[in-house]
Amino acid sequence: MCGIIGCVGRDAETLDVLLSGLDSLEYRGYDSAGVALANGSVAVEKREGELGHLKNAVAAGGDTSDLRGPAGIGHTRWSTHGPPSDENAHPHTDCAGEVAVVHNGIIENYDELKADLLDAGHEFDSDTDSEVVPHLVEDALADGATPEEAFRAAVARLEGSYALAAVFGDSEAILATREGSPLVLGVADNAAYLASDVPAFLEYTDRVVYLDDGEFARLESGSWTVTDREGRLLEKSVSRVEWDAEQTAKSGYDHYMLKEIHEQPQALRKCLRGRVDELTGTVDVDALAGLAAESVQFVACGTSYHAALFGAQSLREAGVPAQAFLASEYATSPPPVSDGTLVVGITQSGETADTLSALREAKNRGVETLAMTNVVGSTASRECDRTLFIRAGPEIGVAATKTFSSQVVACNLLSASLAEQGDARDVVEALRDLPGQVQEILDSSRAEQVAERFVYSEGYFFIGRGHHHPVALEGALKMKEITYEHAEGFPAGELKHGPLALVTSETPVFAVVTGRGEKATKTIGNVKEVEARDAPVVAVTDGVSEVERYADAVLEIPETHPRVAPVLANVQLQLVAYFVAKQLGRSIDKPRNLAKSVTVE
Structure with a gap:
């Protein structure tokens, strides 16, 4: 603010x-x-x-x-x-x-x-x-x-x-x-x-x-x-x-946002460093040592809320009951808690007023709190019982990019620490390869060409299932924040329950589809639904499902674990939003009406 x-x-x-x-x-x-x-x-x-x-x-x-x-x-x-x-x-x-x-x-x-x-x-x-x-x-x-x-x-x-x-x-x-x-x-x-x-x-x-x-x-x-x-x-x-003043400079990039998108491999390495053991496939994070929870409630706003949605689903899949709440709603209508509830506040700055209010409400009710933040010394880190730093480094652009990727990785670390079931070893192996895979996307992405093709569209829709639902929401948010164009994200199956009425030949649909199995098959079915309405389809995919057969354009990502693929898909969508905004001449680092750290409720 x-x-x-x-x-x-x-x-x-x-x-x-x-x-x-x-x-x-x-x-x-x-x-x-x-x-x-x-x-x-x-x-x-x-x-x-x-x-x-x-x-x-x-x-x-x-x-x-x-x-x-x-x-x-x-x-x-x-x-x-x-x-x-x-x-x-x-x-x-x-x-x-x-x-x-x-x-x-x-x-x-x-x-x-x-x-x-x-x-x-x-x-x-x-x-x-x-x-x-x-x-x-x-x-x-x-x-x-x-x-x-x-x-x-x-x-x-x-x-x-x-x-x-x-x-x-x-x-x-x-x-x-x-x-x-x-x-x-x-x-x-x-x-x-x-x-x-x-x-x-x-x-x-x-x-x-x-x-x-x-x-x-x-x-x-x-x-x-x-x-x-x-x-x-x-x-x-x-x-x-x-960090020093040089890290807050543009370093030759046209915008801070583009610089920070390209800093994601480094940020992810820092987030993971010293926290995963590739030999044993285990996670060892000092801030999470001895942590146990019968249930988890995430509270967050904006981009951080999308990371919270990812975190909640990851925990549920691992056998831990978890929910994500908008912090502004949690503080005024808090859900029931028990002695074993852990409340996790995800906030890039550690100063987001709504998230701090939600965390204080949780502490007043006597439950343990964990801050997942980027800023050492922030209010959230000082007031919560524990803090998991995402280590993304300074982020100057108003639209969050590298911090979202680091939050998703941190949520994976939290899930692996709390879970009694699941495939932590496979996740750890995929996390090891993640920084290099992000760099691969940055080096070869066709996002700029996709942006040129669809820059003057009437609106943009983003769909995904499971862990890709938060990515769809985040892709739409980035498009709205920096292009000022209409964009919406949905769970893929919900598009036909109303929003399909808005789909036309002038509204490209970005579909995130990775891996094989029921989620991919059903999402391809949703792709066919919009294709039948003459909407152009941009597939963000690892190519396993062959969704590209039904797409007008393809943004490729490397094949990886389902809980790591959302980071890769999101990088492609960040680049699309950036290049659309650049071609429209928008104020990318300082979008109108928005602030980096929202310190009022």
Whole structure:
């Protein structure tokens, strides 16, 4: 969602650091951007639209001496309250312009607070919920509070979720806090940073401190402190980020998404490294040691939910009762649990608000929780009883690619660890070959030619059975996310129960068919149904079933185990979506209205 960057201790370089940090946060999705710097007073510049608009406004100002100082904060906004506009962009200030605040999240009681502030004579410039915060701080300052006391007093009146950072005209410090929205500190010898995500300051330091809910940070030149709600000093550990700034660059690719698609072989090797024993055909994951479960409930959103569907089916096939739930529904309508229930939250960022709410609901009901995430130090990893890291490395493109593949592999590891029956040895052998098979697809895929053929279609349908049902859903989601074209995914057998009415000669159907047996035979029957309606068929197949005899185009994948084939099929569909979007001229890495990490419910 929104992005926050803060910097103190860089003096004349503060503005450049802020703008660079906002550049690094563009992938999160945004519709406006702004900065505020403190140097005796607070100077603010903010603009609707792309970050380039803000940079142009700063450059057009000529003398940017007002936008200099030892402390500054910046923000990229993703609209929740009020449309994109200069006025609704962050940072927001108080009436006197002596305090500036940036905010991620939602202030749920802002209507009540705003009404009180208006009655007290405050004037508001925006439609946002966030603007109440600097005015609350102003009230406390007027009563004689210090900046830190005023900031704490304002926060104490807030209800909802937030990551907040503030600068004051007469102070060289940044004050910050979080509640349900991520915030991380970057520490260096003579400077300190804060951000909603590590890439914002990674080129300056790899030493980080993760804030927990209810904690307050004070950043000054070369120093930082973290305290609790009562102001008691806390001892926080400093971690080192394992990846560097170069890993978040495009490395010669046209888009981050294409780069991350091509990083999948490496990501899968990292996910598997040290966790499988090819000689014994067993899985040995430290995070899963001693884990037992009578039943498993997965909670997730979006792409991660599709991985959860795969994980649930894999466990059921191995004799473990399992279900997948949309996290946003689980938190408000939780299913029954027992002492032996394990709740697994799949979340790329570890900060997805709906998934965190579902996991907290599970913990409140006394069951064990496991986070399956990509981000060390994330909220999910800190709050859950166990964490299985997928090790995919930084993913900058909004549309998840390599993280989905790694999530599916991690679900295979979980299934093999919990299962008392099944074919774990065969799965492990197939996982060993998976990275090389993905590379084979990347080297030889005809996805670009398929995209050229069907780029101007009226819509796209994706079908698959069993483990390929989640792949069909994910293929459709990728097409929707980055092309803005209509796409739907279905279990193959459901196409004839209504959606078939939408099938025409202008709606290609992507059918995922691998192996032989009943699933393949029945899916071929569904292919014939759409073929009879003149719909072009694109078969994603290993060639075993000979479905290509009924297809207008074929995307080949190597033959492998049924629980590994979905990863290979998905890579082909990722490439199709990418090339369709590229030919349509879409904003592939930053699709409209979407954000990388959805930190509001």
